[in-house]
Amino acid sequence: MADHAAAHVIHDPNIGNTGLDNRKMGMWAFLGSDCMFFGSLIGTYLAYKGKSLSGPGPHDVFDIPLTSYSAALLLASSLTMVLALANLQHNRVKSAARWLLVTALLGLHFVLNQVYEFTTFVLHHDLKLSTNLFGSSFFVLTGFHGAHVTGGVIWLLILVGLAWRRQLDVRDYTKVEIAGLYWHFVDIVWIAIFTVIYLIP
């Protein structure tokens, strides 16, 4: 109780008794849950792998170079996210905002590639959600990942907008770090999906 007055000055309501930030811990809990979400979707994809009664199958449609390029974009975006954080930590808000924007644009590029990929599958290979089990499980799994990336892009753009309106600085480091946790997670999930769906024959 002696430190009560002192605690009043330095006390951040987001920091709990473990010394960790509530919001960050909440994000970790969410990511744990999201692991189970993608785990169930990937499990479904694997359970139905090779079970389609009609074509086209995965290797009739995949454009591995294009998807590898997409994967590279997403991996690079994790680097730019880290650069944004490093700049924000030193309160270089403008550079941080620039790297956040680059991260968002890389993510957007990934999403657009996916839109292009899906369109090609539908138009040139006649592979739709309802074509066969491969179509169903492929589009739903990668589509939900794409939705996660899209959500991340919107989130990052909001942060960029805040920075431009001078409402984001080093005090908001944790908020940006949490967005980064989410972003890296989506990136890691893509590595799993890319390996399981595209690379394993």
Place this chain on the structure above:
Amino acid sequence: MATQAAFMPGSKVETETFWGTVWSWLTTVDHKRIGILYGTSAFIFFLIGGIEALIMRLQLARPDNTLVGAERFNELFTMHGTTMIFLAVMPLSAAFFNYMIPLMIGARDVAFPRLNALSYWIFLSGALFLNSSWLFGLAPDGGWFGYANLTTAQFSPRHTIDFWMLGLQILGVSSMLAGFNFLVTIINMRAPGMTLMRMPVFVWMSFVTQFLLVLAFPAITVALILLMFDRFFGTLFYAPAAGADPLLWQHLFWIFGHPEVYILILPAMGIVSEVLPTFARKPLFGAPVVIYSGIMIGFFGFGVWSHHMFSVGMGPVADSAFSIATMLIAVPTGVKILNWIGTLWGGSIRFRTPLYFALGFIAMFTMGGLSGVMHASPPVDLQQTDSYFVVAHFHYVLFGGSIFGLFGGIYYWWPKINGKLLDERLGLWHFWLMMIGFNVTFFPQHYLGLIGMPRRIYTYAPDLGWNFWNLISTIGAFLIAVSLLFFIVNVIRTMRSGKIAGNDPWDARTLEWAIPSPPPVYNFARVPHVHDRDDYWLQKHGDGHGGAPAPRPAPVTAAEIAAIHMPSPSFWPLLLALAMAVMISGLMISMYQVIVGGLLTLYLMYKFAMELHRPAEGHGH
């Protein structure tokens, strides 16, 4: 002591008008008020689910009955199961999480108060959405576990399954958000000195439950998303004609469904672990072991799901593995039962209503557990599955277990929540009528199942030998209904003229009893320092080994109270929950509604997030 603190730091001045009161409840972020909202809603849905059960029992009271037809009966058992699990037992547990966890760990609120309000409003919108299906004559009719491919558009073309599928999706979001919130609250918001092993056992069991919630719900979310895509967008996940595996739904559902069983029972186990030590005036016997076995139950809960599927023919290896795992999970459960009995052993027991319910829990749950171990054996299970034996089994664990435990919690914590004691005499009437009614209803169902009565049939021929016990079972169901009338009368009378409880009517052991009843908005005027699991008991009575009671802390000053900062009310949670409901229900109406609702949801999420962005700016602290 019963007077509420007039001073409400942090909150705006509340108007005393009717609409002012309504507004303050709609925008509340106070965990205690949200707990009351959860509890009240859950009790109303419990009554609705109960009425559904009574109609079913009336239909089955005699052979060849025509009170309701086969279709209506399907709707009744589907909605009864769904309602009792998702709208009664889970939110009733959530009411206790909300109200009691912050008090028991010495916190002023949960980690994310607005998210907590959001969980509640999403829950309520999902619950109303699901039940609105009755108004359209489209009540879900696919059973509470909605096996695909019965639920696909080919076999269930009407919107019935849509109400169920989308309703559960909404409820799942609510449960997961609450799960994140309470995980963080329990890990991060404990008062100084409250190490994990000093946490009350109710908090521990709730902690395990939150892990189960956030890890199990994604599986059913995916199962429901796949079903949604099958029904709305033509995918083939549950279409065996296209090569789909009919077991996919069952696996995904039960990977969720079995942990869900522990989500339903662990909170009640936690309540019993608080009630027994209080009324035996002894610490919980082997409390660490009770905690460890709770963790074991949570862990193994993820490894036994396929025992719900023995009859589908998974082969001897899978059957054996899941059979052994299922028998194994009975061990930590049995350990708990022994510890509860050990707590009573040699205690100076005071028989009060909460203790009766806790004892009822132990007895009934043990019986349900024993019949559960019986069908852990695949050959036995093949005999019992889909019969009334199984109906009897899970009502012994979910009604005899969860509901008895939760009522124990209601009687135990009512004085803390409302400041008045529920009447003992009416409470005992409630207990004994419910105990007798429950056993009269469900014990004969074991026998009915063993002589061959399948579950989910809407009527039966008179010459099967099932007539007598079905009639008895129906009479029992009405006894349960009468017992609930005693409870309702008790509540109304207590609200009007109950005995004032004071801080600590039971001479209890944990932190929540150290503060006024009902607690002030800020809970603890001064955040306590904790030295033991039964900290409050030690403060009052010493450690029982000649150690003197802890010295009384200095009285709290007005300045200390004025320095307490509580979160402001917010209306974004309510709006956000509404927007989500607009978006999701749009799937049944028009894609435009989905898009508008989706954009609205995104916008409101933004507003929600921005509300606390730099809150200190503008007005200096």
